[in-house]
Amino acid sequence: MRQTLFRWLPQIALVILLALLLGWMGHNVLENMRGRGIHAGFDFLRDPAGFEIGEGLLDYDASQPLWRAFLTGTLNTLRVGLPAIVAATLLGALIGLGRLAEHPVPRKLCGALVETLRNIPLLLQLLMCYFALTSLLPEASEAIAPLPGFLLSKGGLFLPALDCTQTCMLDLPAAEGFGISGGWSLSPEFLAVLIALSLYSAVFIAEIVRGGIQSVSRGQIDAARALGLRPLQVLRVVIAPLALRAIVPPLGNQYLNLIKNSSLAVAVGYPELVSVANTSLNQTGRAFECIVIVMAVYLSLSLLTALLMNRYNTRVALRGTR
Amino acid sequence: MIPMIRFPRKRTIFWTLLAGALLWPIFSWAVLHAIWGADLEACRAARGVGACWGVIVEKHRLLFFGRYPFAEQWRPLIATLLIVAVLGLATWRRLWQPRFAVLALITLSIATLLMLGGLASLSFVPTKLWGGLPLTLLISLGSTLLAFPFAILLALGRRSRLPLLRQLCTLYIELVRGVPLISLLFMAAFLFPLLLPAQWRPDILPRVVFTIAAFAAAYLAEVIRGGLQAVPSGQYTAALAIGMTWWQATRHIVLPQALRTALPALVNSFVGIFKDSSLISIVSLHELTGALAISLGGDAEWRSFYLEGYLFIALIYWIFCYALSCSARRLESGLRY
16 A cells, blocks of 8 residues: 555656646746737637748638648648658668778768768758859859759759640740749759758668668678679669668658758748748747647657558568567 | 678779769869958959858858957857867766766856856856857757756656656657757747746747757657666666665666666767757857858858858868767777677
């Protein structure tokens, strides 16, 4: 009896203390908001937003309710996060393999790349990318064409797009006056976030890939070679399936980090969730509600990613070990 | 290291040419054609061909110390040197004892007091004028030290047999790790004033340090938990067998071993916090990244050489992070007895 009391009393006291602290803070929030003439609650989400969002997947304008603005922001987070995950995985695998190359030159180059990018804050890399894209590139009228049909300038990257309104045809971007018309445009903000996020995550993924491949025992590879498999076949048939087991769990963590890091896009004005929340926070003064929404969305994104990665992990994991 | 992917040796010429083609333009721009003096005309002429490192020469005081009063900048300089010395000592394993945390805390307080002033003959400098490298160092080291005891408690709590306590600690850790730091910093900037009574008006700097500490504690707690898991359970049982209480066993037997195992990972977490401290420029504190914005953003003449400024700041971050991760690697290799 005394044992049970001794176990539960401190815990109950801790919970009461926490509840008191939270209650006190909640009371303060209500008091402060009353002082500023704002009442709490999420009903403000139905009010017209009153600010424009530069780009997005939805039709959105300033007269639409605020929740549409938050939805546009969330979709923008995914719009840059998902391509960045794909790009970072591919680049990371390449750099990771490069670090294991037998020839010292690619090995040293990839090593230097990893050590450089890993030790510089992502925010700085993002700002650098954005500056390079908006200040060092030529004006839209003198856009450079890295590939035929692609135009790169201060206004962003213009890609050929498939236009299927009447008959399907390729819509090529062309310089027109001071701007570029036609094609599929990607803003410099989007590009900066995409490039910086992919590169930064790629070097972390490269280290995971390298560790995963190095965890494959030497005997497996020797055996595969003895069977007469070519080096690329060894990689594909023997190393990759074995290495994936060590790679997938930390890879999932990197994807979570990437999604969370996409919030830095607020620094270059790409209208993702945090940026939209920041604007609406400044406009409505609803600091508490806006921050709660941001946190809730990121938490659900994190949970979703963790769920998907766990699914995939059970598929690649050794049968019988889980 | 076991080289796994075979490239025939004879491709040396190909690889050398490729590396040369990649690195030569960078070398040519950054070294060969660079302008090293604060000469605006020469810089403009070399634009696109060579780097203008003159912008660093011209703006180095603003870059390093932000808007701190010019005549008083010896104070942040000494503060910076003090903190760098502590960081240097921290990578020395022999010094990793509880006493060292006290030393770090004292050094940090001296550095803060030196920057703040208002004592003896030092004039008072409000925190909104602080900036540059000393601010980055103060925030990252200050929040780590603040986070450390909290992280130990969280890690112990998450492994505790008491269900309510364990779930509370797990909830906190997972909640904080699930959201980006920037949303917490916005909380520090906008929500903290709402959470506290209207007459309390804490300065933005302690608010930010506190927030980063709360954020870092969740990550440090996971690292420490990893260290705790590596301690064989026999150690704990043996400690109880010789009559120690749970607290005594944890404090004298389990924690010292766990922290020693977790040390390399802890240093790596500090590198993460150091890099993350750049985010506070978004909530308008002028640490290194923010100091660049105030030194170049308002100057129409030098503004076009922003890239060189970014690279210089990146180099400062890189030196600190690389040195720290190297020492983490050295600590790790020393760990295999």
